[in-house]
Amino acid sequence: MKPPLNTDLEHPEVATRSTADSRTAAGMHQDKSTDKLSGDSKQNLIRRFFGASRNAGDTASTSTDAAAGCSHVAEELTRFDAFPGYQQVLIPQAAARRIGLDNPFFRAHEGVAGATTRIADRECINFANYNYLGLSGDPRVNAAAQKAIEQYGTSVSASRVVSGERPIHQALEQAIAKAYGVDDTLAFVSGHATNVSAIGHLFGPKDLVLHDSLIHNSVMMGIQLGGAQRRAFPHNDWATLEQILADMRDRYQRVLIVIEGLYSMDGDIPDLPRFIDIKRRYQSFLMVDEAHSFGVLGARGMGIAEHFGIAGKDVDIWMGTFSKSLAGCGGYIAGEKALVEHLRYAAPGFVYSVGMAPPLAAASLEALHIIQAEPERVARLQERGHYFLQKAGELGMNTGLSQGYCVVPIVIGQSLKAVKLSNQLLTQGINVQPIIHPAVEEKAARLRFFISSEHTKTQIDYTLNTLKTII
DSSP: OOOOOSOOTTOOOOOOOOTTTTOOHHHHHHHHHGGGSOHHHHHHHHHHHTTOOOOHHHHHHHHHHHHHOOTTSOGGGGOGGGOHHHHHHHHHHHHHHHTTOOOOSSOOBOSOOSSEEEETTEEEEEOSSOOTTSOTTOHHHHHHHHHHHHHHOSOOOSBIIIIIOOHHHHHHHHHHHHHHTSSEEEEESOHHHHHHHHHHHHOOTTOEEEEETTOOHHHHHHHHHHTOEEEEEOTTOHHHHHHHHHHHGGGOSOEEEEEESSOTTTOOOOOHHHHHHHHHHTTOEEEEEOTTTTTTSSTTSOOHHHHHTOOGGGSSEEEEESSSTTSSOOEEEEEOHHHHHHHHHHOHHHHTSBOOOHHHHHHHHHHHHHHHHOHHHHHHHHHHHHHHHHHHHHTTOOOTTOOSSSEEEEEOSOHHHHHHHHHHHHHTTEEOEEEOTTTSOGGGOEEEEEOOTTOOHHHHHHHHHHHHHHO
């Protein structure tokens, strides 16, 4: 049976500064001057560098040791194929080959990924991308990117603090800040690096970061980079968060609470007003990761603040990405002027990184303008998401915690079965990815469906009915 395609007639995932980068001009001159030193002088400099004081006999011994090498190092510690992480990658791949399963990951898509896509020269209904409002590939967005290429080229070819600043960056940041009703925004070239660099730079060993147990990896990496103390609270459990703060707030200087606007694995949202109340009473900062909620929540798609009728300044740090509804790539931090200026001049992931490519900045700016001018896209996305959730429930499928906005999981409960179902659906012209252990607990293995405003009810019906026959 050929899957229906667009037949509904109702609507026509940070590096610190290197030693070399941080050398002074004098230090660099000294490095060059060592080329002119004698062999003995070089050895003396080396000994001074390492803080060692050796006699001639020690020097001879060192030379002998160097010639002999480190024969005591086990061979597996010098081979990439012996890394434990690599071994963990190989185990499920070998198991899949043994039972004849194709790898469902890294399949090449041969065009724009939207509600449909082409895989191996076959058009499929697509539930495996974040193009929630269908703006990646929109002719107006493409035209904006092409115009930026003509004006600025494909790269700014420098960090923005050096000579990579362009008016298109400023226009995008000002538009995002206005959408949130805050002072300013800073755009990073990577969504993941946005969290890593901002959190890692702002919060250190004397601080505490409290985060939802289902928070994104980028937040965890940022906490690790900065060295702050970390404590997780159960998913969306603001009451337990308050208990932790009551017990621990006075032990730390600064406290950051991090939640997401819409959780990409489960498709549910937090009670934002509760978290705002708690952060105020315990004198903490609140950060909301809106990677999957901006463009999705609220009547105009302006995110979870609009959804709850909250002022943008009620949240201290807004984080978001350009790679979902905004049809580009990268991330942003929005908030008060002091926060943004601090990061602009000091956050390693911004200062030492090349500026965002002009066509990407222009694409996201145009996408934002379209979202604001066409709120019917957001309304259609929300209607389609709720329709998918309702239909799946009627067919007796386990949709977990999803509230039916743009992410709906179908919980399978076994990793192997989830992979099999993904492969079987692809043969029926339906592309959906399995989420398996260790990304989730084995009992929570699932198929994760990303819904788009461009999916039709006919496509959704076909998909869920097909899944019901093979599940």
